[in-house]
Amino acid sequence: MTEAYIKNLKQFEGQTVTLKGWVSNKRESKGLVFLNIRDGYGICQCVVDAAKVSEEVFSNASKLTLESSLSISGTVVFDEKQIGGVELQVTNVEIYQIASEYPIAKKEHGVEFLADRRHLWLRSQRQWAIMRIRNRIIYSIHQFFQEQDFVQMDAPIFTGNACEGTSNLFETDFFGETAYLSQSGQLYGEAMAFAMNKIYTFGPTFRAEKSKTRRHLAEFWMIEPEMAFHDIFMNMDLIEGMLRRIVTDVIATCETELGVIGRDVEMLKNVVKPFPRLTYDEAVRIIKGEQDVNGKNSIKTIEEDITSANARLIEINNEIKEREDKIASGSLKKGEISFNQAKIDKLKNEIKDVEEDLRNLPLWLNSAKNFEYGNDFGGSDETVITRLFDVPIMVYNWPHAVKAFYLKRDPNDSRFARGVDVLAPEGYGEIVGGGERETDEQLLIEKIKEHELPMEAFEWYLDLRRYGSVKHAGFGLGLERIVCWLCKLPHVREAIPFPRMMGRVLP
RNA sequence: UCCUUGAUAGCUCAGCUGGUUAGAGCGAGUGACUGUUAAUCACUAGGUCCCUGGUUCGAGCCCAGGUCAGGGAGCCA
Numbered sequence: 001m002t003e004a005y006i007k008n009l010k011q012f013e014g015q016t017v018t019l020k021g022w023v024s025n026k027r028e029s030k031g032l033v034f035l036n037i038r039d040g041y042g043i044c045q046c047v048v049d050a051a052k053v054s055e056e057v058f059s060n061a062s063k064l065t066l067e068s069s070l071s072i073s074g075t076v077v078f079d080e081k082q083i084g085g086v087e088l089q090v091t092n093v094e095i096y097q098i099a100s101e102y103p104i105a106k107k108e109h110g111v112e113f114l115a116d117r118r119h120l121w122l123r124s125q126r127q128w129a130i131m132r133i134r135n136r137i138i139y140s141i142h143q144f145f146q147e148q149d150f151v152q153m154d155a156p157i158f159t160g161n162a163c164e165g166t167s168n169l170f171e172t173d174f175f176g177e178t179a180y181l182s183q184s185g186q187l188y189g190e191a192m193a194f195a196m197n198k199i200y201t202f203g204p205t206f207r208a209e210k211s212k213t214r215r216h217l218a219e220f221w222m223i224e225p226e227m228a229f230h231d232i233f234m235n236m237d238l239i240e241g242m243l244r245r246i247v248t249d250v251i252a253t254c255e256t257e258l259g260v261i262g263r264d265v266e267m268l269k270n271v272v273k274p275f276p277r278l279t280y281d282e283a284v285r286i287i288k289g290e291q292d293v294n295g296k297n298s299i300k301t302i303e304e305d306i307t308s309a310n311a312r313l314i315e316i317n318n319e320i321k322e323r324e325d326k327i328a329s330g331s332l333k334k335g336e337i338s339f340n341q342a343k344i345d346k347l348k349n350e351i352k353d354v355e356e357d358l359r360n361l362p363l364w365l366n367s368a369k370n371f372e373y374g375n376d377f378g379g380s381d382e383t384v385i386t387r388l389f390d391v392p393i394m395v396y397n398w399p400h401a402v403k404a405f406y407l408k409r410d411p412n413d414s415r416f417a418r419g420v421d422v423l424a425p426e427g428y429g430e431i432v433g434g435g436e437r438e439t440d441e442q443l444l445i446e447k448i449k450e451h452e453l454p455m456e457a458f459e460w461y462l463d464l465r466r467y468g469s470v471k472h473a474g475f476g477l478g479l480e481r482i483v484c485w486l487c488k489l490p491h492v493r494e495a496i497p498f499p500r501m502m503g504r505v506l507p
Numbered sequence: 508u509c510c511u512u513g514a515u516a517g518c519u520c521a522g523c524u525g526g527u528u529a530g531a532g533c534g535a536g537u538g539a540c541u542g543u544u545a546a547u548c549a550c551u552a553g554g555u556c557c558c559u560g561g562u563u564c565g566a567g568c569c570c571a572g573g574u575c576a577g578g579g580a581g582c583c584a
Binding site for chain 1: 534541543
């Protein structure tokens with residue numbers, strides 16, 4: 001018997017094959033059992049007809065519960081109604097295990113309920129699609145760098161260095177010494193670049209931020225390239241090339257997955273256009289509404305958002321009332337009542353979201369209007385500015401006081417540091433942070449003192465400026481952030497198999 | 508740490524200004540139905556209304572404190 005994966009089933013039309021998988025849905029009527037089987041590659045409807053199989057096979061099929069595991073054989077037949085264009089006319093069913101009552105229903109669930117069952121939630125279609133897109137992104141990143149002679153070299157996870165202060169580090173006991181879980185491999189990346197010319201790291205990163213927002217995890221995966229002989233402009237070219245490569249690859253190879261999650265790819269297709277490069281000064285003027293972008297003004301855009309949110313609220317309430325009246329009229333069939341009730345549930349959830357927006361938007365408006373020149377951007381400022389663009393934007397030349405100690409001062413204006421942040425469109429905000437590194441040993445020493453960092457821990461780093469120092473640059477890409485943007489997820493917790501955040505270490 | 512919203516059946520929610528025995532849909536169980544796509548239909552079971560204290564003739568609803576969770580600020584990828 002030929003074994004097949006569901007994704008290839010069409011090639012086997014007319015033949016008899018065996019699938020190994022799990023029951024993802026089941027419908028029954030007299031003499032017929034319809035099984036949706038998933039094998040990790042796809043989903044296929046399998047039809048068990050009492051008239052065509054033995055009594056034993058039919059009763060086995062009837063016994064199956066959701067997520068039971070089995071091996072199922074049958075003839076692949078054409079059926080235009082099916083998603084894959086084919087279904088399986090079953091001849092045999094071999095049960096591996098009958099699953100207990102599966103907790104995740106075919107209906108909607110709350111976030112906490114699903115998070116507690118993440119180990120099972122991963123089996124659902126949407127999560128399947130997200131994880132496959134994540135996989136494609138990782139693959140594209142490796143291809144992109146390997147094709148350009150980068151060497152993957154990993155930084156340690158236990159580290160004695162506190163890159164940007166110790167407040168957000170996880171402390172561990174390392175044979176009696178204090179060690180921290182790495183919050184960036186960048187300093188090591190610089191050392192490795194001086195050995196290899198161009199390197200990239202790809203590993204987990206830890207931040208003990210007590211933040212509960214849709215953009216933060218305590219453990220996330222970061223890609224950190226570092227290149228010798230590169231300045232900030234070459235760095236920006238590389239970032240742009242990398243992002244363009246990732247996005248075009250995902251669009252080209254993940255059509256099914258993007259379809260499953262309902263991602264509209266039109267916006268993503270814009271990445272072929274050049275990414276605008278704004279200085280910090282320009283970006284601040286745009287955020288404060290002093291400068292328009294393509295006829296769009298940041299302040300006006302938020303004000304419009306508030307107006308349309310209020311209008312939407314009225315609209316939703318009217319629709320709920322309409323549907324409630326319909327149900328109350330008593331003229332509907334049972335199926336129509338549940339349909340309307342499901343719609344009402346959905347609308348009520350939307351009300352909560354819209355009300356949340358209405359609480360936040362005025363605060364963001366204020367924050368944008370009163371943005372103080374010289375500060376770093378907040379999450380809302382990033383959202384406000386990126387909403388005006390349809391491609392990622394790069395903001396560079398930041399006030400050196402708000403940026404990390406290792407960034408190079410702008411040779412033309414010492415108030416600025418040559419850092420660059422890349423902000424994703426559709427409100428997603430920062431996905432990349434990077435810059436050109438300071439090469440002047442004295443300036444670095446000053447900065448380390450200014451940031452009150454322990455000098456001894458950075459002696460090795462200063463060596464890089466003493467032995468063959470050259471200009472160099474690099475950046476860090478947050479994997480979950482880009483997954484989040486490409487899949488248009490509402491929260492990063494869905495962008496990683498097992499998210500780690502405040503209050504969540506299990507499962 | 509601060510601001511803000513919430514916790515009612517296995518799940519998603521409703522429950523009016525405080526008033527008798529707390530409801531619906533889904534899921535589960537049983538039965539019906541030979542082509543279903545979250546199948547449909549009928550019936551059945553299913554509750555410490557998050558915890559502690561208070562106000563009241565009476566609390567799911569009001570008040571105080573706590574626990575847990577969602578969203579946001581700060582900080583960041």
